[in-house]
Amino acid sequence: MIGKEQGSGETLYSSGKNDECYTPDYGVAPILEFIPEGKIVWCPFDTEDSEFVRQISRVNPVVHSHLWEGKDFFEWEPEEWDIIVSNPPFQGKRKFFERALSFRKPFALLMTMTWMNEAAPVQLFEERGLQLLVFDKRIEYKQVNPKKVGKITFNSSYFCCDLLPRDIVMRRLSKVGIGKLPL
DSSP states (O other): OTTBOTTTOOBSSOSTTSOOEEOOHHHHHHHHTTSOTTOOEEETTOOTTSHHHHHHTTTSOEEEOOGGGTOOTTTOOOSSOSEEEEOOOSTTHHHHHHHHHHTTSOEEEEEEGGGGGSSHHHHHHTTTOOEEEEESSOOOOEESSGGGOOOOOSOEEEEEESOSSSSEEEEEEETTEEEEOOO
16 A cells, blocks of 8 residues: 555554644745646645635635545545645655656655655656746744744745646745745
């Protein structure tokens, strides 16, 4: 089973390592311009209160699901959807991307850029191609346990497939809005 470690019965995404972090509104805003209007967007790591669900549903139909609702990304899939957009847990990221690629549909998953230093992205995206929506600043994620909140030490980007107009798109990130980087 993809979602569980062989023989352990334990789900790959962790609740004990503070991996449940929320994307702020300004971290969702940049991907909106690339989601075709009217397409059904699946947000597989989100509750109805998620910024992804709130912002995307203004223009597009959204199906949200979350492990807390008994809808494990590795075992559950909506009946109808066109694009995946979300922020998966950073623990076990390779498995999340393998599953997203297996659908052969467009997606945008927010991920740490440090992952580019590993072999997994090259191996996974070799056939279909990787697209990146890259920012000039770091996203300050909201954490479930505010006692563990610290300075964000990594940049994040949307790792996309079959969604962006070119392989690398750059945007300025601001808590009050976004803008295109000059060419």
